[in-house]
Amino acid sequence: MTDITRRQALAATGLTGAVALAGCAGAADDDGGSEESNPEGTILGEITVENLANTDHTVDVLVEFDGEIEHWSTHEFDETSEGVTLEGDWPDDHGSFRVTARLDEGKFTNVTPGGLSNPSCVNLFILVQREGSIRIAGVTDGGPCGSGDAALEDAEDAETDE
Secondary structure (H helix, E strand, O other): OOOOOHHHHHHHHHHHHHHHHHHHHHHHHHOOOHHHHOOOOEEEEEEEEEEOOOOOEEEEEEEEEOOEEEEEEEEEEOOOOOOEEOOOOOOOOOEOEEEEEEEOOOOEEEEOHHHHOOOOEEEEEEEEOOOOOEEEEEEOOOHHHOOOOOOHHHOEEOOOEO
């Protein structure tokens, strides 16, 4: 298994971000500018990674906050592994972020606050689905975003780009 290099991760997320921004620049004008719903940015709360499949998987997670890499980790799961909540070593104030997840050295899946309707605060769930794909969902209550625990059953799927 080949480890991802920092240069490969930066190149992949930078290219994906440029393509995503280029594609969204015109769309923001069409929908009334959803970016304006939270001009100061979004607080990134907890990120939980879980393997819902009955097979071994590796998940890479990269968090960029205001253009800087704040977190990078690799998580290996087998059929008995429990999920993991990442240590929030990113800023705990409003800002612009991108979370990138990669399953088994495959394609990168990215999510930004725009893919979650630009909430004031969001907790993310990165889920390995039974069919072997990544699902990213967000919830705006619980954990750092409210009272109690962030609950997966309250999460809504994020719009992602690959």
